[in-house]
Amino acid sequence: MKIVSLVPSITEALFDLGLSEHEIVGRTKFCIHPKDKIKNVPIIGGTKNINIEKIKALQPDLILANKEENVKEQVEALMGEFKVTVTNIETVEDNYYLLKNLGKLLGKEERAQLFNLKIYDILHHAKLETKVKAAYLIWKNPYMTIGSDTFIHKILAEIGFENIFKDKTRYPVITTEDLADTDVIMLSSEPFPFKEKHIEELKSFYPDKKIMIVDGEAFSWYGTHIAKCENYFKELREEIHSMQI
Template identity: 70%
Template sequence: MRVISLVPSITETLFDLGLSTDEIVGRTKFCIHPENLVDKVELIGGTKNLNIDKIKSLKPDLIIANKEENIKEQVEELMKDLKVLVTNIETLEDNYYLIKQLGHIFGKEEKAQFFNLRTYEAFDIPKPEKRLKVAYLIWKNPYMTIGGDTFISRILEELGFENLFKNQKRYPEVQLEDLKEADLIFLSSEPFPFKEKHIEEFKEVCLNQKIMIVDGEAFSWYGTHLAKCGEYYRELLTEIKQ
């Protein structure tokens, strides 16, 4: 089967399940894992600016898209001529069924079960005794955080945290003053590449909060990526206890 992935985390998942570069014939420029294999796959644009003609020329049997990461109109255009599977991942349970579904489609059920078990093991770790409030920042200029209806917020909850902005929707803009009620401020490494140098800006206003750079992929990449984050989560929770 010839498959094109329009989603970075799904591209990684397909390779993890055992698909080859002969089967995965197209991917976006943001599909960066696994590094040693993605370079052998044809580029078909970005997640939100797909090269429709290029995709059609590759004659895929299946295209895998995502409700949030891809543009509805572009996906609908592809649906006119090609088979498209549109995914929508909001919870760990959704993630479980995504991996199971992909395992079934490609005859990789055993691999799918392995990664699902590893994912549950990744979250089966001692949680903080107190449910700390976290402000999770994804963007700068303007500062943007995550609402309670996002996958990132669900991952925070699974790790025993409370999203400070859980009562808001999607990705609201915030001011530094809004972060003062948080116990922790997480600055994500993506989509905005927060670095240690940015912490000083927050410290000028947020005097009582612990401010940390966190691996954005460990909170926002679904599919098999979560199965590889167990050690990272353990180290993160240990660091917070100190």
């Protein structure tokens, strides 16, 4: 089976489930994991601007897309000629079924189940002892955060954080003043590449708050990625608990 993946985290999952570059024949420029294998797979554009002619030339048996990450019109343009599966991952349960269905489709059921069990185990052991109010920022100029209908929100909730913007949806724009009620301000490493200097900027407003850079991939990459973040979440839990002492 020849597959084109239009979703970075799904591309990673396909490799983790045991596929090779002979089966994964096309990917986006944002598909960066696993680094050693991905370099051999042709790029067919970005997630929002795919090159339809390049995809047609590859003649895939299956194209994997995502409701949020890809452009509806571009995906629909491919549906007339190819089998296209559009995913929509908002919860940990959605992610479970994504891997289960990929496992069934690819004849990798056992491997998919092992990843699912690992993810549930990691999230269970990452859970904080008490609720911590958090704001998770994904963009600057303007500041943008995450609402309750996002995968990031569900991961935060799963490990014991209370998103102070849980009454919002998608990716709302906020101001510095809106962060007053939070215990922790998380600055994601992606899509905006927050750095230490951005921590200092917010410290000038909130000198006593915990402000930290967090691994955006650990919170937003569904598929198999969380299964590789055991140490990261363990260290995050310890860091938050040390803050509470």
